[in-house]
Amino acid sequence: MNNTHPYPIGTPDTPWTAQEKSAWRAQVTLKRSYQDDVLTKLKPLNGRFEQVQYGALSYDKQRYPLYALKTLNWDSRKPTILVTGGVHGYETSGVHGAIQFIDQQAERYSQWFNLLIAPCVSPWGYETINRWNPNAVDPNRSFYADSPAEESAALMKLVETLQTDILAHIDLHETTDTDELEFRPALAARDGVAYIPGTVPDGFYLVGDTDNPQPDFQKAIIDAVRSVTHIAPPDSDGKIIGEPITQEGVINYPTKKLGLCSGLTNCVYGTTTEVYPDSPKVTEQECNDAQVAAITGALDYILRAEGL
Template identity: 55%
Template sequence: MTSANFYPIGTPGQPWGESEREQWRKNQLPSRSYDDVLSQIRMLGNEYKIVKYGEITCASDTYPLMALRSDDWDESLPAALVTGGVHGYETSGVLGALRFLKEHGQEYKGKMNLLVAPCVSPWAFERISRWNYHLIDPNRSFYAEGKAEEAQALMSLIAPLREQFRVHIDLHETTDSDESEFRPALAARDGGPYIPDVVPDGFYLVSDEENSQLDFQQAIIAAVEKVTHIAPSNAEGKMLGFRVASPGVVEYPNSHYHLCSTMTGARFTTTTEVYPDSEKTNPEECIIAQVEAVKAALNFALDN
């Protein structure tokens, strides 16, 4: 469907002004609480150091930006960064990062320093939204001139540690709402046409063609396929219009899109994508898949 009036805000063919942007904000009603994430972070405070690395204010609401790090950080050890909730609607990324710490984080004690930012975009998390309050996609904002406060705060947090990171895994989801809501909204916001696409059915990774490390990507796929199914490529060997470099691995220049996974310059980087709306899986399985992806990424980085 490419109907010009597909999205119910704005005038077809015209970029949104402030009145349309405010209308969009009013439609974003909270449906869950960031306090539930904060309570899990507090419970992990007995085993990890809790770090407040900033806060954002959205109208009358203020959200602390929180991370957890190894309580015995050793600069002689390699470091791993795990991020979730860069897109607030991608639930398993948030819950997967927290569950990894709860169930497996201590396995890396004395081997690897851990820094985990489980919910990068808390306003969007509460509203199950891709954009932040200012209608910016944080996962297109990880560069010096980026406008997303969430991205800038996270980059400031990791800046003093940047040279220590060997691995960074950024946990995401691809949902049916990408096509029913978020891409149509993007087209309407920018005054362009909505050109539909197909949501990949299964787990896949986004690799950086400028730092491919396909053996690393393949190790994660091998671990995750024991938990949930891997998304196939189309007849042209592509997924979402991009080249599939290996089964379940989409590859393109991540820095061109200013993705979160580019900000450390680590040797091993990837972005996970699970598909919780598939009839072949369920939300719990998707959380487990995220945990297995993190473990596989960190274990490969330790061995290489």
């Protein structure tokens, strides 16, 4: 690949049409099983949590049912917390970190919070290890009205059915080497723009909301994760993925403007985690543990801040 034409599908400076999207989809293959890796792990949790099927992807409704788990004894007097994983299906620890949190920690926190957890928002993306859905649409840029991504639309509808305010939303993601090797070149090709190489941060970081940054909340999460994995340093320009850091390991995005999952509610406390699984310093289990530490660090901070 090169900077002038870094991706094998499409024509330089020309956005993809349906033909290029079809060619892209044709070369995507299944690489792992949503049934085996996710649904099978959720089954033993039935009874400990309320399992809610909130849709099924039209690509294959039998293969891709969408599930979320709710804590039992839902109480309108308790604040409600939303945890999401697998919005980008290729980001493995987002999915398995969410499931690990459900199994190991969620019941303890249910004494203070209602918890709604959607561990794998994009199961087709999970199986194909992909950032997009089959229509070459990024679900994590599609959380807005009349969404072009059915993964995003289904989750938004689920949250709307709760008919309650969301106090906090923790969205679990990863930044991987494939972001620069595959996904950003593909994005540039799809949109008909030049691919400008970037740098993958070595370590954990957070993306807060430019319009509601909550710096103390973000710091509490960074401090909780620090005991599990290393925090990403800024590059030589003081940035992470092209954005200036606001404090150690934290950058901000305008989450609603960009249609990010973390901006789908009007929550008081919102964040997007970014684990780096390709670091030689971490194991797969440590990546999952970092996601769990991020959630528990967030909830422990909220307990203190809200006096619960």
